[in-house]
Amino acid sequence: MTGAAKRAMVAGLRWTSxxxxxVVVFAAVALTAAVSASGIAYWLNREAVLTRTQDSALDSFxxxxxxxxxxxxxxxxxxxxxxxxxxxxxxxxxxxxxxxGEREKGKPxxxxxxxxxxxxxxxxxxxxxAVNDRQELSAGNSAPYHLYWQRVERDGKPYLVGxxxxxxxxxxGYVLKSLDKEREDLNTLAxxxxxxxxxxxxxxxxxxxxxxxxxxxxxxxxxDAARRxxxxxxxxxxxxxxxxxxxxxxxxxxxxxxxxxxxxxxxSAREESSRRFVADMSHELRTPLTALTAVAEVLEDEVDSLDxxxxxxxxxxxxxxxxxxxxxxxxxxxxxxxxGTAKVVLDTVDVxxxxxxxxxxxxWLDAVxxxxxxxxxxxxxxxxxxxxxxxxxxNALKHGGSPVRVSVRPNERDAELLIEVRDHxxxxxxEVLPHVFDRFYKASASRPKSDGSGLGLSIAMENAIAHxxxxxxxxxxxxxxxxxxxxxxxxxSAPAGGASATGANGGGTDPDADGPQDGGESGERREGSxx
Amino acid sequence: xxxxxxxxxxxxxxxxxTALELSLSxxxxxxxxxxxGEDGLKLLREQRPDLVVLDVMLPGIDGFEVCRxxxxxxxxxxxxxxxRSDDIDVVVGLESGADDYVVKPVQGRVLDARIRAVxxxxxxxxxxxxxxxxxxxxxxxxxxxxNGEDLQLTPTELRLLLELSRRPGQALSRQQLLRLVWExxxxxxxxxxxxxxxxxxxxxxDVPSSPTLIRTxxxxxxxxxxxx
Numbered sequence: 001m002t003g004a005a006k007r008a009m010v011a012g013l014r015w016t017s018x019x020x021x022x023v024v025v026f027a028a029v030a031l032t033a034a035v036s037a038s039g040i041a042y043w044l045n046r047e048a049v050l051t052r053t054q055d056s057a058l059d060s061f062x063x064x065x066x067x068x069x070x071x072x073x074x075x076x077x078x079x080x081x082x083x084x085x086x087x088x089x090x091x092x093x094x095x096x097x098x099x100x101g102e103r104e105k106g107k108p109x110x111x112x113x114x115x116x117x118x119x120x121x122x123x124x125x126x127x128x129x130a131v132n133d134r135q136e137l138s139a140g141n142s143a144p145y146h147l148y149w150q151r152v153e154r155d156g157k158p159y160l161v162g163x164x165x166x167x168x169x170x171x172x173g174y175v176l177k178s179l180d181k182e183r184e185d186l187n188t189l190a191x192x193x194x195x196x197x198x199x200x201x202x203x204x205x206x207x208x209x210x211x212x213x214x215x216x217x218x219x220x221x222x223x224d225a226a227r228r229x230x231x232x233x234x235x236x237x238x239x240x241x242x243x244x245x246x247x248x249x250x251x252x253x254x255x256x257x258x259x260x261x262x263x264x265x266x267x268s269a270r271e272e273s274s275r276r277f278v279a280d281m282s283h284e285l286r287t288p289l290t291a292l293t294a295v296a297e298v299l300e301d302e303v304d305s306l307d308x309x310x311x312x313x314x315x316x317x318x319x320x321x322x323x324x325x326x327x328x329x330x331x332x333x334x335x336x337x338x339x340g341t342a343k344v345v346l347d348t349v350d351v352x353x354x355x356x357x358x359x360x361x362x363x364w365l366d367a368v369x370x371x372x373x374x375x376x377x378x379x380x381x382x383x384x385x386x387x388x389x390x391x392x393x394x395n396a397l398k399h400g401g402s403p404v405r406v407s408v409r410p411n412e413r414d415a416e417l418l419i420e421v422r423d424h425x426x427x428x429x430x431e432v433l434p435h436v437f438d439r440f441y442k443a444s445a446s447r448p449k450s451d452g453s454g455l456g457l458s459i460a461m462e463n464a465i466a467h468x469x470x471x472x473x474x475x476x477x478x479x480x481x482x483x484x485x486x487x488x489x490x491x492x493s494a495p496a497g498g499a500s501a502t503g504a505n506g507g508g509t510d511p512d513a514d515g516p517q518d519g520g521e522s523g524e525r526r527e528g529s530x531x
Numbered sequence: 532x533x534x535x536x537x538x539x540x541x542x543x544x545x546x547x548x549t550a551l552e553l554s555l556s557x558x559x560x561x562x563x564x565x566x567x568g569e570d571g572l573k574l575l576r577e578q579r580p581d582l583v584v585l586d587v588m589l590p591g592i593d594g595f596e597v598c599r600x601x602x603x604x605x606x607x608x609x610x611x612x613x614x615r616s617d618d619i620d621v622v623v624g625l626e627s628g629a630d631d632y633v634v635k636p637v638q639g640r641v642l643d644a645r646i647r648a649v650x651x652x653x654x655x656x657x658x659x660x661x662x663x664x665x666x667x668x669x670x671x672x673x674x675x676x677x678n679g680e681d682l683q684l685t686p687t688e689l690r691l692l693l694e695l696s697r698r699p700g701q702a703l704s705r706q707q708l709l710r711l712v713w714e715x716x717x718x719x720x721x722x723x724x725x726x727x728x729x730x731x732x733x734x735x736x737d738v739p740s741s742p743t744l745i746r747t748x749x750x751x752x753x754x755x756x757x758x759x
Contacts, residue, residue: 286614290636291546294554297639301557325636347705347721348750357717382706383718 019216023208030204031197038193045189049182054149057095058162061175062147064088069099069173070166076101081111081171089113094177098123101171118176123161124150131163131172143167151179158183218246222253234261279335285328289321296321330455334439337462344381344466346493351376351385351408351417358389359406367397372408378417379491384463391460392421392471392484400425400481410490416469419486427475428482436473437461460486467492536650537561539580541571541597542612543589547635551584554639560646568592572600582646585629586612587620595627602628606685608649612637625726630687631713632720648714653686661696663744664758666735668696677735687712688731691724695745695755702748728753 068084076084081099089097096118103109112118120128130148135141149162158179165172221238228236236257238250296318303311303318336342352372359368389406396404400423407420428436435441440454457471464471469488476483538560542548545566552562563578565571568589575583583601587594598609611624611632621632631645658671667676675682675692684692694711695703703711709719712727732739743758 283614286635287544288546291544291550293636294547294550294639298554298557328636345720345722349706354717361716383720386718 018219019209019212022212022215023205026204026208026211027201030200034197034200038197042186042190042193046186049185050151050179053177053179053182054160057160057175057177058147058149061088061095061097061162061173062164064097065164065166065173069171072101072166072171074169075104076109076171077103078109078111081109084171085111085113088173096176098174098176099171100173102169118174120174122152122154122159122176123163123174124152126150127161127163131165131174215246218250222246222249225253225257229257229260234264275335275338278331279339282328282331282335285324286332289325289328292321293325327455330459333459334455334462337459337466342462342466344384344492346379347382348377348379349382349385350374351378351419354382354385355389355406355408355419358386359393362390362394364393364397364404367404368393369403369405370407371405376408376410376417378488379493380417380467380488381463381492384466385488388460388463388471388486389419389421391456392486395457396421396423396425396482396484399423411487415490417486417488417490419488420483421486422476422481422483424481426481427479428473430475433473433475437471464488535559535561536582536646537578537580538563538582538584538646539571539574539578540564540584541566541568541589541594542584542586543567544586547586551637551639551642555584555643555646558639558643560643568594568597571597575601575605580607582608582610582650584610584612584642584646587624588614595623598624598627598629602685606683606688608652608686610642610645610649621720622722622726625722626729628685628730630685630727631723644714649686651714652690652712656693661699662757663696663699663755665737666744668692675735682734684731684734687727688734691727691731692735692755695753699755699757702751702754704752708752724752 065088068088072080072084081101085097085099088099089095090113096112096114098110098112098118098120100108100110100120110120127148127150131145134144135146137144144167145165147162147164149160152159152161160177160179161174162177163172163174225236225238234257237254240247240250240254299314300318303314306314333342352374355370355372359365359370393404393406404421404423409418409420410416411418432441437457437460439458461471464486467488469486469492471487472485474483474485475481536559538555540548540551540555540562542551542564543566548564548566552564555562563574563580565574568591571583571585574580585594585597589597592600594611598611601607601609608630609628611620611629613620613624613632613634624632630649633642633645653673655671655673660667660669660671662668665678669675670693673689675684675689690712691708694708705721705724706717706719708724709715709721713719713723715723728745729739732742732745736742736744744755746754746756748754
């Protein structure tokens with residue numbers, strides 16, 4: 001299950017990343033749009049507000065200059081100037097006024113409506129120069145002096161400073177208008193725009209989430225379906241709805257799955273029929289072979305009394321009949337494994353006894369060096385163990401030469417039985433090693449040709465697998481011969497036996513495995529499982 | 532028991548029938564043959580053979596049915612000829628009442644050894660008797676009575692009961708029983724024991740599904756107890 005969980009997590013990350021990309025793109029688009037819209041709005045607003053404030057202040061200042069400052073005498077006194085300045089600043093415009101004049105020739109006087117706040121020092125030099133700059137009259141220029149203005153910053157606050165001069169030697173007037181209120185308004189506006197931008201950002205992220213979900217849901221479904229297909233559920237199909245690209249993808253998926261399913265069905269049908277053929281063929285061979293075997297034996301008994309010219313022929317018939325019998329038997333065994341009908345008939349046996357009996361029955365005792373302690377009890381199919389051992393030891397004797405060493409030891413930790421068969425022959429060439437358990441694999445021309453069916457090791461392997469075990473082939477590290485290690489579970493009926501579980505159940509001859517000790521009616525149980 | 536065993540071979544394939552007849556005759560048996568189950572049952576009634584060698588795959592009534600019909604009236608040994616050792620045939624065959632089975636292609640010597648082993652089971656070995664509850668085993672007469680009534684046991688069932696009764700209260704493993712009763716080598720099929728125990732229980736136990744005499748010993752085999 002950890003694999004599945006990991007896959008789900010990785011899938012989750014993948015979804016997140018696509019989702020994340022969508023959200024980021026949406027947010028970027030929203031941010032660009034909102035920022036540029038707000039920026040333009042802010043800038044236009046700022047210009048409009050400032051221009052209006054400025055225009056009204058300067059207009060009013062110009063009028064005040066014309067109505068009040070222009071009526072001053074050419075050489076006004078300090079108090080006249082002061083009164084006029086106060087009068088000019090007294091309107092509702094909210095600005096301060098500074099007036100400069102000459103009491104006498106060369107004796108300047110200045111008056112300010114707000115002496116704490118507005119002096120000549122507050123007027124930038126450049127503005128003074130511009131205001132005092134007398135210009136030539138021309139067609140395009142009707143007056144020698146003009147009204148000039150400039151925005152300045154004082155103590156961190158914005159101000160508008162304007163100035164003008166009355167023609168014909170009148171006084172010069174300056175105006176100072178605080179723009180603080182306008183700035184505050186504009187700051188409020190900026191804040192509002194910022195909040196609107198943030199809201200747009202959040203909105204876009206939510207939209208992106210929604211969009212991602214609508215896109216990703218079909219993608220996830222497709223992913224799930226593809227995984228199921230990969231797990232071998234070839235009948236997996238997607239529900240196709242709509243006509244968008246995702247629906248098209250689903251349709252393509254369905255088409256692919258369908259053709260895959262068809263192809264696999266074709267292949268397994270072909271495989272099944274060829275397997276059936278082999279099974280039927282070996283079955284059919286058995287009938288004549290039974291008659292042949294029985295008669296060959298009669299012939300064999302008579303060999304001694306036969307013509308010496310005929311005797312070798314009879315011997316050949318007898319031995320080849322036996323070989324044919326083994327081949328057919330092995331073929332049938334292989335088809336049984338292929339069809340999954342091979343059954344494991346379990347019994348509790350002493351492994352050492354079984355190994356000894358197997359060696360003894362084939363008259364191998366002199367050629368085999370057995371290292372097995374009695375008392376190792378295992379639950380397995382004794383006949384299949386015998387087949388495995390006979391094939392492994394027979395193979396070792398044939399190719400490796402004696403002494404073949406067979407050692408049996410339990411692996412208590414993994415509840416496993418290890419049987420090692422090692423010979424002292426030339427070993428197995430590295431390129432052959434992966435194929436030693438293949439059917440009819442011809443090792444090499446140099447290797448003595450086996451007189452077996454070419455199925456022995458393959459059948460040994462199948463038998464081991466049927467028990468939930470395995471066989472490994474290797475060369476001895478010291479370079480002296482080949483080592484085959486058979487691993488079998490101590491109890492092939494245990495759930496860990498995996499592959500063997502079906503076999504063991506199918507065998508169904510296991511009255512001990514279930515039911516109370518004395519109530520076990522294995523006959524009924526066997527019937528049940530045999531059906 | 533006659534000196535020369537008289538066998539009935541029921542086998543539909545001509546070649547196999549001829550070959551096995553030839554082989555068994557050479558091994559010193561008297562052989563009658565039948566090609567179908569029906570003919571075989573007729574021959575059985577007319578000629579009273581000592582043992583039946585029965586092919587499983589027969590036209591008409593199959594080997595299992597022949598086996599069941601024989602068992603209704605007779606307890607003579609039956610050896611099945613089956614196609615393969617690990618399939619359903621063996622299990623069904625043994626449940627139909629067969630005493631042993633051999634797998635085709637069979638060697639004449641193997642079949643002969645099995646036949647002789649089966650026939651030996653009916654031979655008397657000692658002269659005492661033993662009682663287990665309501666069950667009385669008379670080893671001199673080779674009879675078993677339950678509540679005074681004679682039980683019809685096949686030689687194999689009788690031998691199994693004798694071997695168990697010889698060691699009352701002691702568990703015998705399936706492999707031990709295979710050696711003692713069937714005279715099989717180390718590769719004997721433990722299903723033979725299980726099937727025979729089932730049949731024996733059906734005959735000797737009061738309630739075969741909860742046996743009190745022939746008890747299963749988990750992970751070991753079977754033992755015979757006198758009920759308390």
